[in-house]
Amino acid sequence: MCGIKQEVHIDIDEISEKDEVSYDMIISSYMAHGVVDKGMELFREMKSQGLSTWNAMISSLRTSYFIVFFKCERGKEIHGYVVKNGYDRNIYVATIIIDTYAKLGFCFLAQYVFDQSKERSLVIWTIIISTYAAYGDANSILIVFDEMLNKGIHPDHVMFIVVLATCAHYVMVDKAWEIFNSMFKKFNIQPLGEHYACMIGVLSERALSRNIIYFYYAN
Numbered sequence: 001m002c003g004i005k006q007e008v009h010i011d012i013d014e015i016s017e018k019d020e021v022s023y024d025m026i027i028s029s030y031m032a033h034g035v036v037d038k039g040m041e042l043f044r045e046m047k048s049q050g051l052s053t054w055n056a057m058i059s060s061l062r063t064s065y066f067i068v069f070f071k072c073e074r075g076k077e078i079h080g081y082v083v084k085n086g087y088d089r090n091i092y093v094a095t096i097i098i099d100t101y102a103k104l105g106f107c108f109l110a111q112y113v114f115d116q117s118k119e120r121s122l123v124i125w126t127i128i129i130s131t132y133a134a135y136g137d138a139n140s141i142l143i144v145f146d147e148m149l150n151k152g153i154h155p156d157h158v159m160f161i162v163v164l165a166t167c168a169h170y171v172m173v174d175k176a177w178e179i180f181n182s183m184f185k186k187f188n189i190q191p192l193g194e195h196y197a198c199m200i201g202v203l204s205e206r207a208l209s210r211n212i213i214y215f216y217y218a219n
Contacts, residue, residue: 019051020046020051020052023042023045023046023051026042027039027042027043027046030042040081043081047085079097082097088113088116088117089117089118089119091117091119091120091121091124094113094114094116094117094119094124095121095123095124095127097113098110098113098114098117098124098127098128098131099127101113102127102128102130102131102134105135107131107132107135107137110127110128110131111128114128120151120153122153122154122155122156122159125144125148125153125159126156126158126159126162128144129141129144129145129148129159129162129163130162132144133162133165133166136169138166138169138170138172141162141163141166142163142166142175145159145163154187155187155189156189157189157192157194157195160179160180160183160189160191160195161194161195161198163179164176164179164180164195164198164199164202165198165201167179167198167202168198168199168201168202171202172202173202173203176198176199176202177199180195180198180199183195
């Protein structure tokens with residue numbers, strides 16, 4: 001399946017006492033070897049027996065092949081299972097799915113999962129903004145950034161680098177100044193070398209040599 005299916009010589013029926021731990025072990029093995037059909041079958045079997053599929057789901061999300069699954073039709077099935085069982089409301093699961101869709105270039109799906117997330121950590125905000133940055137959507141970056149600030153979420157050094165780099169790339173001088181000046185004044189974050197580099201970059205693009213000299217000596 002998807003070019004990664006391998007032989008797995010483990011059978012749940014060979015285990016005398018079937019519990020969540022044994023299911024977790026075998027499902028993780030199936031998923032890690034790309035045998036998604038069997039893994040999903042065991043998920044459903046666990047559910048029918050009243051066993052919690054939480055640990056098995058988390059283990060599966062951590063596999064190195066998870067991003068490959070989402071390139072296939074089975075990716076939709078896994079996501080559907082997550083939603084149907086309410087796991088998407090967990091911030092850890094939502095973060096992994098958003099990051100996976102983002103890496104695959106499915107910005108609209110990453111945004112959809114993000115919009116459905118009731119709990120949004122700074123990590124999730126950073127991922128969705130970085131997604132738009134990777135695909136050059138400056139407008140969405142600034143919209144989401146402003147939305148985050150309005151929600152009372154304080155950005156960190158990494159977030160400021162992403163946003164300032166966007167301003168530098170698209171030569172948004174005024175917006176860059178606004179964001180840079182807010183770092184210490186509003187959020188008590190001391191700019192690092194990467195932030196200064198972004199500012200020099202945005203000023204260089206406009207050939208504002210006087211501003212660069214002023215910026216250099218003022219900071």
